[in-house]
Amino acid sequence: MSHHSPEVRVEDVTWSVAGTTILDGVSCVAPEKKFTGLIGPNGSGKTSLLSAIARLERPDRGRVLLGDDAVVDLSRREFAQTVALVEQHSATELELTVGQVVELGVIPHRRGWARPAGTGSGDAVDEGLAAAGVTHLRDRLWHSLSGGEKQKTQLARAFAQRPCVLLLDEPTNHLDVSASLDLLTLIRRRGLTTVAAMHDLNLAAMYCDHLVVLDGGRVVTEGPVPDVLTEELLADVYGLDAVVQPHPRTGRPTVTLCGVVSDTERALS
Numbered sequence: 001m002s003h004h005s006p007e008v009r010v011e012d013v014t015w016s017v018a019g020t021t022i023l024d025g026v027s028c029v030a031p032e033k034k035f036t037g038l039i040g041p042n043g044s045g046k047t048s049l050l051s052a053i054a055r056l057e058r059p060d061r062g063r064v065l066l067g068d069d070a071v072v073d074l075s076r077r078e079f080a081q082t083v084a085l086v087e088q089h090s091a092t093e094l095e096l097t098v099g100q101v102v103e104l105g106v107i108p109h110r111r112g113w114a115r116p117a118g119t120g121s122g123d124a125v126d127e128g129l130a131a132a133g134v135t136h137l138r139d140r141l142w143h144s145l146s147g148g149e150k151q152k153t154q155l156a157r158a159f160a161q162r163p164c165v166l167l168l169d170e171p172t173n174h175l176d177v178s179a180s181l182d183l184l185t186l187i188r189r190r191g192l193t194t195v196a197a198m199h200d201l202n203l204a205a206m207y208c209d210h211l212v213v214l215d216g217g218r219v220v221t222e223g224p225v226p227d228v229l230t231e232e233l234l235a236d237v238y239g240l241d242a243v244v245q246p247h248p249r250t251g252r253p254t255v256t257l258c259g260v261v262s263d264t265e266r267a268l269s
């Protein structure tokens with residue numbers, strides 16, 4: 001891998017399970033060093049697309065590129081050194097401390113018993129803990145943590161991996177409002193190419209640079225947030241009656257929900 005934090009390019013990815021098409025000719029881009037939000041209704045294919053990018057699923061057709069490199073051409077080690085994934089239900093049943101969970105992120109950089117090049121693995125763990133704001137939790141047992149603390153610990157593990165690309169599946173799930181803002185700020189601050197499946201449209205509007213909208217396993221549209229997040233799109237894709245206005249301070253779009261669009265209104269529109 002040559003690029004420091006490359007663009008992620010998905011080209012015509014189709015993935016089916018038992019005859020059902022889950023991703024249908026998906027093409028989209030996550031620009032380098034930008035925060036890309038994957039949005040779309042439940043079951044639209046967000047997690048499946050993240051799985052295809054993360055090589056957890058192999059598409060029937062199409063390919064995923066990191067910069068100039070097709071992900072299938074990277075060795076397991078090379079891929080693990082490049083891409084970190086924080087899944088929706090990252091969990092461990094083992095009696096691990098926070099420090100030990102974060103240390104798992106360093107494994108791709110180890111060769112045999114050797115430490116990562118130019119550093120001790122302790123440095124990467126310390127750095128991950130500090131960047132995610134969980135240094136004080138280092139000796140706590142994983143299963144004793146709150147939902148927000150667990151989420152930050154998983155982020156610390158991903159940071160300790162020193163990835164170029166960060167993939168996140170609903171990172172703010174179960175977090176309160178300020179914990180959500182806190183976590184997304186930490187993620188943005190890293191400046192990595194980031195792709196995050198997100199449900200909260202206002203958080204997506206606040207933190208994302210680029211949005212990819214999925215519906216029924218296809219890309220409806222993608223682009224800069226203000227171009228994508230429109231009242232028409234919310235009506236078409238989510239069936240929402242919503243007002244989208246620029247934020248009085250930041251100018252970014254804000255979504256105020258009014259209700260759902262009735263089927264009749266949708267048919268007439």
Ligand SMILES: Nc1ncnc2c1ncn2[C@@H]1O[C@H](COP(=O)(O)OP(=O)(O)OP(=O)(O)O)[C@@H](O)[C@H]1O
Pocket residue numbers: 017022040041042043044045046047048049197
């Ligand atoms: N391994 C699988 N086998 C069968 N169907 C699957 C599999 N993985 C995903 N699906 C189906 O593919 C569709 C897309 O699922 P996916 O989890 O990617 O959607 P999502 O947009 O992440 O949804 P949500 O917002 O509810 O998390 C759903 O209908 C889901 O049931």
